[in-house]
Amino acid sequence: MAFVIEQQFNEAQYHYDREGDVLYVSFGPPIPAVTIAVEDWFLIRLTPGVPPRICGFTFVGFKRLFQKIRPDLIKELPERVERLKKAQFVVAYSDETDTVTMRFEQEQPAYYERFDEDIYLERALLNGDIIGFKLTHYMQNGVVSMERLVESMLDALFAPAGSPPDPADALTRAFLEHINLPKLLAAAA
């Protein structure tokens, strides 16, 4: 059953609870939702409907955790303001190829680089920037692949400074660019 889910992020609101050190991000006014916890500090808020819609994120202990994030991953993150205004996440599944693709940016000429078994990074042909990824054999291995991908990114995020380069570093950095980390930090300042 093929599907496409497109999520726009152009109505982001930020509220930082200084006392609790919790950063709440909502796309539009906060609405009732359930959460998927990537880890217990990083919550994705979803509306209960079908298909579910991402309506926000919650970061518990945001400032405290930010101090632990590998500084080289966030150093000199480009602002790319215009691109971020149009930031969107598009998830599509093709039952013909049993493949899930997720893109941070508009579809464009690209090539695929193997990240791990059944996981491929999508890189823009023009400049090599990571613009998304795809998971093959999704019905059989999709959940495991997604968990492996997320775990790699989280491990990269919190690895000790000076850790040797890892394939997850580039993907993690690309993801950070698209969630506008500088703006999140400004909200919590």
Add this chain to the structure above:
Amino acid sequence: MRIQAADGPIITLDENHWQSRIVANHPELAKYRDKVIEALRSPAGVFRSKRDQETRIYVKVFAGIEISGSVFTQMPLLVYVREHGNFVVTAHFQAGMWRSLGQQVWPS
């Protein structure tokens, strides 16, 4: 309000914090303040946050939780408490988790 938690501490659930921070941002909790208190008093387990040793997470599963017209037969409620000050930081109804919580601290 001060609540005797199952694992020992007296935890503060400040009314202003509850309304202006937690419910304002997680509005699905508005009618479930009693569940948050129950989760603190009789959790299924208490865990440390995976990345923050100063945050404890009280977990309890509830039946019949209604969110935006959907009724969930089994829905875990997670209540976050900052140890420094022993106050409720936030809470949420969790439909899924990709990585496990940190170390379980209660029951030991």
